[in-house]
Amino acid sequence: MMRTGTIFLLLTAVVACNQYRGLPEPEADNDWKVRPLQAKPQDLSGDPQRGLEYLIYGDYIGSGIPFEFLEKKLGDFQDTVLAREGNNRRLPYTFNAFSAPNGVEVVSGNCFTCHAGELNGEIVLGLGNSRSDFQDKMTFQARMMNFFVKLKYGKKKPERAAFNDFGHYYKAMAPKVQTDNPGVNPAFRLEEACANFRDPVDLTYRKDAHFRSMKYTLASDVPPLWNLDKKPALYYNGMGRGAFTKLLMQAAVLGIPDSTQARLVHERFHDVIAWAASLQPPAYPQQIDPAMAATGQELFEEHCSKCHGSYGEDEHYPGKLVSLEVVKTDPYYARYFSSASGLADWYNRSWFARSAPQSRLYPSDGYMAPPLDGIWATAPYLHNGSVPDLESLLDSSQRPTYWQRRPGSHSYDYERLGWQYGVPAKGKGQQVYDTTLPGYGNQGHYFGDELSREERRAVIEYLKTL
Numbered sequence: 001m002m003r004t005g006t007i008f009l010l011l012t013a014v015v016a017c018n019q020y021r022g023l024p025e026p027e028a029d030n031d032w033k034v035r036p037l038q039a040k041p042q043d044l045s046g047d048p049q050r051g052l053e054y055l056i057y058g059d060y061i062g063s064g065i066p067f068e069f070l071e072k073k074l075g076d077f078q079d080t081v082l083a084r085e086g087n088n089r090r091l092p093y094t095f096n097a098f099s100a101p102n103g104v105e106v107v108s109g110n111c112f113t114c115h116a117g118e119l120n121g122e123i124v125l126g127l128g129n130s131r132s133d134f135q136d137k138m139t140f141q142a143r144m145m146n147f148f149v150k151l152k153y154g155k156k157k158p159e160r161a162a163f164n165d166f167g168h169y170y171k172a173m174a175p176k177v178q179t180d181n182p183g184v185n186p187a188f189r190l191e192e193a194c195a196n197f198r199d200p201v202d203l204t205y206r207k208d209a210h211f212r213s214m215k216y217t218l219a220s221d222v223p224p225l226w227n228l229d230k231k232p233a234l235y236y237n238g239m240g241r242g243a244f245t246k247l248l249m250q251a252a253v254l255g256i257p258d259s260t261q262a263r264l265v266h267e268r269f270h271d272v273i274a275w276a277a278s279l280q281p282p283a284y285p286q287q288i289d290p291a292m293a294a295t296g297q298e299l300f301e302e303h304c305s306k307c308h309g310s311y312g313e314d315e316h317y318p319g320k321l322v323s324l325e326v327v328k329t330d331p332y333y334a335r336y337f338s339s340a341s342g343l344a345d346w347y348n349r350s351w352f353a354r355s356a357p358q359s360r361l362y363p364s365d366g367y368m369a370p371p372l373d374g375i376w377a378t379a380p381y382l383h384n385g386s387v388p389d390l391e392s393l394l395d396s397s398q399r400p401t402y403w404q405r406r407p408g409s410h411s412y413d414y415e416r417l418g419w420q421y422g423v424p425a426k427g428k429g430q431q432v433y434d435t436t437l438p439g440y441g442n443q444g445h446y447f448g449d450e451l452s453r454e455e456r457r458a459v460i461e462y463l464k465t466l
Contacts, residue, residue, distance in 0.1 A: 034307075035321040037368070039232030042244050043270065044277045051268075051275030052125075055111050056082050059098040060249060060265045062256030063166040064108030066159040067097050069149060081123045093123065100162035101261060108166060108255055114185055114222050118409040119282070119377055126279045128222025130380060130419075131409075133431075134179040134186055142174045166255040168205050169194040173254070177217060181440050182431050183405070184219035184385050187251075192343045194253040200350035203259045211342025218336050218439060221385030224378050226279035227371040230309075232319035236383040237334045238368035239344065242359035245269040246352045248276075259351040281374020284464040286414050296462030299455050303447065307369035311466050323366040329382055329444030336439075337363035376464050379418035386435050386442035389418020390463065394448030394456045401435050401442075402427045417460055 054060070067087055074090045081093035087105065088097050094113040100106045117127035146167050153160040176193040177186040196209045220236060234240030240247040249262075249269045256262055301310060309317035324331045337344060344361040347353055353360050367383055381387040388405070392398040405411070406420040413420050427434030435442040448456055 032366075033323050033326050035323075035364075035366070037232040037238055037241075037319045037321055039319060040242055042229070042273065042277075044229060044274050046271035046274030048271070048275040048278040051271035051273070054268045054272060055275070056084060056093070057088060057096060057098065058110075058265075058268060059096075059100070060252050060256075060268070061096070061098075061108040061110070061166070061254050062252060062261050062265070063100050063162055063164070064098075064106035064255060065145070065149060065166070066153065066163060067105040067107050068159065069152060070107055101257060102158050102161055104158050104162035106162050106166070111251065114187060115225055117222075120285070120412065121409055124282055124377070126225035126276065127282075127377060128224055129185070130183045130221065130385060132185055133182045134177055134184075134217075134219070135182060137178060139174050142170060146171060165205060165257050168197065169254050172197050176213065179217050179219045180437050181219070181385075181433050183221075183380065183433065184440075185222050186217050186219040187222075188337075188341075188343065189213075189217055189219070191250050191253055192341060195343060195346050195350070198253060198350075200346055201259070201354075203253070203256065203262055203351055205257075210346055213342065214336075214340055216438065218333060220333055220383050221380060223370065224281065224374060225276045226281045227373055228273065228279075229277040230317045230319075230371045230373075231368075233321075233368065236367050237337060237363055238321045238366070239337060239361045239363040240359070241362055242353075243357035244273050244359075246357065246359035248273060250352070259355075262351060263355075281466075282377050284376050284414075288464050289461055292458050292461040293465055294462075296458035296460065297465075299451065299459050300462050303451070304459070308372050311373070317371050319368070321364065321366045321368050327367055327369075327444050328446065329367060330384055330386070330439060330441035331365070332439035332441075333383055334363070334365050334367060337361075338365050372463065373466050375466055376417050379412075380433075381418070382442065382445065384440050386433065386440055387418075388421045388433075389413060389416040390460055391416040391418070391456070393445065394451070394459065395453075396443075396446050396449055399435075399442045402432055404429060404432045407431070415460075417463065 077090055079089050079091060079093055091097055091107065093116065094109060095107055096110040097105055097107050112125065114129050116123050116125050117129045118131065119127065149163050149167065150160065173190050173193040176189045179186055192213055196211060196213065197206055198204065199206055228244065234244060234247050245266055249265055252262060252265050256265065307318065307320050307322060324334060344363050347361045379389055381390065381393045387393045387399055388403050400423045402424050403421040404424050411420040424432055427436060434440065451459065
């Protein structure tokens, strides 16, 4: 099983050395404070069950490692999370076995590598995975995977053909996704690296890069999927506009051969977004003080609902983009896409944007105030996962500069609403989050500081009910 674990680590953690370089100065036209985002109606009429089945069995990555190459290394492993059938029952729930376009069965990661989290010993589909760790250097192992697959299968073998696209993009991705903190996810760096070597029109592989990318790795917390149907746009900076089916299938750039295969994947994502829209957040599992929660609701509606919406019978989510000047949270993520990354330009010239239904990326220097359904379960907080619990989020004086998450999914603080943690003296060590690093600062969102301690406790009690 050690060898099996190594193989799967090769598939999920690929990294390279990073060196931070400063971002260009922002343009002088950022005179806006808050912008309501225009919602585009999404077609949610698909079949949620078919959507889930596609996520756990489907071919949306397009290519991968031949199943035959892995089969002997799998041993007697059984998937007890999804209880799947066929060869998928022999894989962790974060991987799919599927047929490549040429019919060869291959293995690659699936959406639940990022979009399933563990809470109290249970895997919650749709909860962001805050336990992933992309800090380890595994570039050498990634190269070895390419070497041994190609050594086993000659150029004319169908298994080699089924692996080639995945191999190309895996190699491109490897130097771009190492993070300096645990628990954060470099999904956009993965996409940026793969898109950089794709023709934007037909999505085929090309050897020359389209744009230069910074060496420093951008990463963020993974948001929950159960708020999808409320949002007018996707991603923390609200840059994902238009058809959510196109935006949500972007992981396909890791392995699909071309736009022909992308169209087939897209047809199935009609059901996938219906599944995401059907999700409900987990209920808070402990006692809630109804009187305190009622007081908290009044405070929330007075101080918070203008940006984060109202809940209950008269639900309303305003979908507002808040400027960096107002929210004051770490600007790196927003400014990277608005001033340094070539991804938006590539995307807006690509099949994703120019074929129906259209989608586009419109980066700006701000962050979207998210809906808060199930917020009690979605620690850590802020877009970069830099704040371990809600109590610290609402009282900035309590935010630790360095914090070390306790091991295990049962290490949850049900009063502070977040992960139990220790406070080390330095920003080094296993599972230590360092907020002094560029892009990982815990500043901003100081709105809760205006409340008294008792008022903040009441608001937290109310948030348990959402």
